[in-house]
Amino acid sequence: MRDDKLILVSHHLCPYVQRAAISLAEKHVPFERVDIDLANKPDWFKAISPLGKVPLLIVRANGAETVIFESAVILEFLEETQSNPLHPTDAYARARHRAWIEFGSATLNAIGRFYSASSKAAFLAESTALSVMFDRLEDELADQAGQWFGGEHFCLVDTVYGPVFRYLDAFDRIGNFGILDGKPLVRAWRKALSERASVRGAVAPDYPQRLHQFLLAKGSFLSDDLASAPPLARSA
Numbered sequence: 001m002r003d004d005k006l007i008l009v010s011h012h013l014c015p016y017v018q019r020a021a022i023s024l025a026e027k028h029v030p031f032e033r034v035d036i037d038l039a040n041k042p043d044w045f046k047a048i049s050p051l052g053k054v055p056l057l058i059v060r061a062n063g064a065e066t067v068i069f070e071s072a073v074i075l076e077f078l079e080e081t082q083s084n085p086l087h088p089t090d091a092y093a094r095a096r097h098r099a100w101i102e103f104g105s106a107t108l109n110a111i112g113r114f115y116s117a118s119s120k121a122a123f124l125a126e127s128t129a130l131s132v133m134f135d136r137l138e139d140e141l142a143d144q145a146g147q148w149f150g151g152e153h154f155c156l157v158d159t160v161y162g163p164v165f166r167y168l169d170a171f172d173r174i175g176n177f178g179i180l181d182g183k184p185l186v187r188a189w190r191k192a193l194s195e196r197a198s199v200r201g202a203v204a205p206d207y208p209q210r211l212h213q214f215l216l217a218k219g220s221f222l223s224d225d226l227a228s229a230p231p232l233a234r235s236a
């Protein structure tokens with residue numbers, strides 16, 4: 001049917017949206033991206049988003065429209081309906097990958113606490129908490145052969161950590177917080193993800209500037225450091 005299409009309801013900075021965009025790109029699935037202002041949510045969005053959050057995947061097929069919310073569910077839906085699987089076939093491996101996707105969401109929450117911390121003490125505590133989470137990841141990667149989380153094949157866990165590491169790129173421009181110190185496997189994985197076309201393409205060229213403004217506006221401990229950081233160049 002001519003009207004069949006996928007619409008990803010998005011926000012410029014949202015890391016959960018990026019997961020879905022990366023998966024769609026890896027699967028070579030065309031989609032339309034609609035960015036909304038989360039500070040001023042449109043009525044049509046409020047009407048179809050039960051939690052008021054992006055991403056939403058609007059699926060128009062065979063004259064019907066379905067709205068899917070929650071990024072992990074969107075990823076699973078794409079696995080079930082599109083080719084080029086990003087989940088392993090083995091059930092144990094799939095369970096492990098799903099668990100680390102959840103860990104990726106917990107890491108995003110920790111990143112939010114890190115950039116929102118209002119005092120130096122809270123900031124240092126959040127920095128340590130983040131570092132400990134990446135220690136766990138370093139241990140998890142120890143038995144892994146290959147550049148991706150699952151080994152030789154790019155997988156859904158990779159779609160989750162590309163956006164996680166993108167935050168670290170911004171933090172690195174502000175200062176050295178030592179979050180990945182002593183974690184060579186995580187660092188190598190981060191580098192591989194930063195070079196992957198699907199990961200790079202999941203945000204617009206002005207993403208660094210937008211994130212910069214977002215972090216500045218937080219008025220947090222990190223915002224003060226950011227105010228004196230070097231100016232940003234547009235990404236390719």
Ligand SMILES: N[C@@H](CCC(=O)N[C@@H](CS)C(=O)NCC(=O)O)C(=O)O
Binds near residue numbers: 016054055
């Ligand atoms: N658990 C959700 C989290 C999504 C989420 O937190 N989205 C944020 C933007 S990154 C949002 O829409 N926030 C708007 C709000 O909470 O009002 C998912 O995985 O999709």
